Amino acid sequence: MALDRTAGFDMLVQISENELNNQLATAFLAGGIFPPSISVPVNAGGVSGSADLNFDTPVADLDRPRPRMGLTVPFSNSQLQITAPLALTVAPIGGAITVVDSIAMVTEGSNQFATMDFNAGAPTVNVAFDPASVSLLEPLLDVAGLSLTQAQNMMAGVVLDQLQSSIGRIDLTPAIPVVDDTDATTVFDIDVTTVNDTTALDRDCLAFGVRMSSDGGGNINNVTSSLIPAGSQSLVTMSNFWLLARVMRPRIASSMGRPVTDFDTPLRLNRSIPAPGGQGTLRSLEARVVANRISVTGRATDSGSGWSAESNFSFFIDIGLDAGAITVTATTPVVDTDVDLAWWVWLASLGLGGLFGGIVGVIIAAVVLAIVEAVAEGIADGLISDGISGAIGGLPAIPLGPIGGGLTLSSIVLDDLELRSSIVRSVSVPVKHQGGNVGLGGFSVDLDSGALSAGVLPGTDLAWNPASGLNAVGGSGLTVTGTSFGALTPVQISRLPLATSQMSLGLIPLTWPRWFLFMPHHEVVFGMRTSEGRLAKLRAWRQIDQQGALHLDWITFDTPTPSLHIAARWSVTERGEVTDYIAKDCSRCRSSPVRWCGVFEAWPRLTAFPVDYEWCLCGQTLEQGDGKVKSAAGIIPYRLEGRRLKVATEMGQSFKCELCVSAIDARGLELYTCIQLNQPGIERRCRPCKPTRKDVSVNLLPVAAELAYWRPLLPREPLVEVDPIG
Incomplete structure (x- = not known):
């Protein structure tokens, strides 16, 4: 072990x-x-x-x-x-x-x-x-x-x-279901710690200790080093004792129709039992992890009139990978006696049917499900869409990771059961637009929308000039990278300077098309920041068989972009005489002339400071400091200090105007937004009429003589009829 x-x-x-x-x-x-x-x-x-x-x-x-x-x-x-x-x-x-x-x-x-x-x-x-x-x-x-x-x-x-x-x-994992039950493949509890491994550079890691039952052990403080092998990003290691005693042992006992007490832990038969198939006796059976494989050994006997036989057998179960899929194979059993066909049939059934097909398949299925359910997001989005059967088949990415991702197994080592893995992230940056264009003449593209034009328009990010090359325009920037187009990630793009505005014609290769099998194909790959602040990756080449026409492909990622909004706050600084009245709909109202004070702030997001602001109120550009603007209702005084604007009205003066602000940041990016202002000079507030009961009228009517005798305790007086009003 x-x-x-x-x-x-x-x-x-x-x-x-x-x-x-x-x-x-x-x-x-x-x-x-x-x-x-x-x-x-x-x-x-x-x-x-x-x-x-x-x-x-x-x-x-x-x-x-x-x-x-x-x-x-x-x-x-x-x-x-x-x-x-x-x-x-x-x-x-x-x-x-x-x-x-x-x-x-x-x-x-x-x-x-x-x-x-x-x-x-x-x-x-x-x-x-x-x-x-x-x-x-x-x-x-x-x-x-x-x-x-x-x-x-x-x-x-x-x-x-x-x-x-x-x-x-900040949550570092998704919610992981935990349950206290008898199933050895469901998670009971998880501990977490950090590992500062100083044995080499970049060896630090997060460590999660997983218990599958309430009697499970483990001390997270004993995890003091990183076990992740070089070249891998994560490691899943499973206890041999848990694998053999908790997972395999009950399943083997069940497959043989025996109580689990017939097997000692981790996995050893402790008494003689009828052999599977109803012929002979199984005297011993033991499974251990030896040299990165599961070793199964056993002894069986059988006898008849005038004969007896004893046979020792052994075989190995290997767990491996084939084209990214988990495979389970068993070696041919080694038997130290000659046996007849009937005996071999039941032994083969035991070794490859009961142990391999019926048990090991369940074991590996349980292990895979344990990883999925224990370590991360659970089985979601049809993760294991084809089920688990036979040799498990193709295993899709298992959810794993501090933020949510997946792992693809790269090797399996049974010592404890070690699953070396590389991460396939499920967290990804969404794509805003993806497209391409081929042009012999000049053209321009807005990478945020994918719009193409013959010339440079507002919003254009990249312009192609057959005589000079590619030009980043409108505040966009680019950087050429040696990474392939498919491998270039948004994270890698974000780390590029993205400050170049021109790519000369000589940097764009003149080459054969990609589908041309016998000639080389070359392309230039570069990252860009668009005029709206998004990240994009592009590739370009000039094609020989099309007279040097430019081929341009791009993917624009929907990363957070700069924005601008105006925060508004109105308050009444003075109130005139208050008039109370009842409205036609029964509401109780009061009105009064008021003097308004409005405070507005421009709030840019993801802009490079310092930022220059230009305000416009009622169609008039505002100057810094104190000033006045003309509106339909009269003169409106204001005070402007950078991104903050304050306006005031006279008593009873209405104010209806458009307020706009332009912000130009340190990179030259301009943002623009407007809001409508509409403050009445007379403020009215009403409380809806909510009647709690209906008014009634009372009419007295005489009672028929024969009915009066039915109520001898009531005085012989006319009864009352109640009619609702309205």
Whole structure:
């Protein structure tokens, strides 16, 4: 039996730090896990204002005391705007926020999941500005009477407040069903920890210890090193004892029609039993994991009138992979006696039918299902669509991973049962548009919409000129990469500079078509950031047999994009004489002339600071400071300070206008938005009429004489008839 490498757990799962970061990056680009930007108020240490932070890809690190994980979130092209004690705007600023908190398994109902719960303790938050920002900040902070340390601590306090009040927690796994039952292949409980393996670079990992029953053991603190082999991103290791004693043993007993007590743990027959098939006696049977395979040995006897036979047999069961599918094969049994046909038939039935087909098939099916149900998202979206039969068949990606993904088995080692794997992520960045075009003459393409045009139009991202090459226009940018088109991922694109505006004709290969079998095909692959801020990958070549016509293919990913909106807040600063009245529909109303004050703020998202704003009210461009605009109802005074606008009306003055704002960021990206303003000079408020009962009238009618005698206790007076009104 192999040494216990699962720390006493029935199953141990390890996921590399590198894989964790790959999944974090993908989820971030898809708009999940962590917001791409935040705009938050700042009110700490006597300083008030706001912070606008644009985040870059977060990075997890496990070089921390267990079970703590660090999450570093870089920010760039951001802004700190202080309004008190001194009006001050600092942009662009950049740096990094580092959050360190413990990872724990949390149980909710019948599910468990791993999480960083920012309200379960006090996460450590640090903010560090980059050198360029420090040079920009220090002289300005001196004017405001603040030190750099105060500014960084102030930002850390803002981030901590957001983590605890807005984000709450970051779940590292989907909900994993847990159940307390007798099935050895369902999950009972999971522990989690981090492993800071210093034996080599990039050896850190997350470790999950899985128990399949309430009497399962395991100590997660005994997991001190990464077992993930070089070249793999994850590892699933299953205890030999659990595999043989908990999974195989009851299934073998059931297949032979025997109580499980006939077999000692992990898997050994402890008494003689009738052999399967009804002929002879099975004296011994034992299964062990030896040299990465399951070894099955046994002894059977049979006798008749004047004869007897004893036979020792052994064979191996191998679990392997063939074209990505799990296969189960059994070697030909080695038998130390000659046997007749009838005897061989039942032995073959025992060895290959009972043990291999009826037991090992169930074993592997149970193991696969245990992985699926124990480690991640469960069987979802028809994951195992063809069922499990025979040699298991093709095994689709098993859900696994800190954010949700899948693994494809790359090798199987029975020592404990080790499933080496590579990750196939189920979290992906959605595609906004995918297309292609072939053109001999010039053309332009809007990668966000896929629209093609003969010339450069608003929204155009890339223009083809047969004389000069490709040009990124409209604020877009490109970078050529040596990665193939199919292999280039959104995460890789996000790490490119994407700052080049031109690709010369010489960089676009003149080549034969891809389908031409006997001549080479070449293409240039590059990433782009579109004018709307999305990421795209493209490939291009000029085709020889089409007079050098440009072939262009692209995939645009629907990553978060810059946006702009106006936040509006109205308040009554003065109220005139109040008039109460009843409306025609019975509502109780009151009206009064009012004086309005409107406060508006432009909130850009994912823009590079500093940002220049231009406001337009009632069709008139506003100047910074105090001013007035003409409206249909008269003169409206205003005060404009950067992205904040304040307007006021006279008593009883109505105000109906369009308010627009344009924002141009540090990269030259322009955003534009408008809202309609409609504030009446007379404010009316009504409460609906809700009658609680109907009014009634009473009419007195005489009672017939014969009926009066039926009620001798009632006085002989006319009865009352009630008619409802209305």
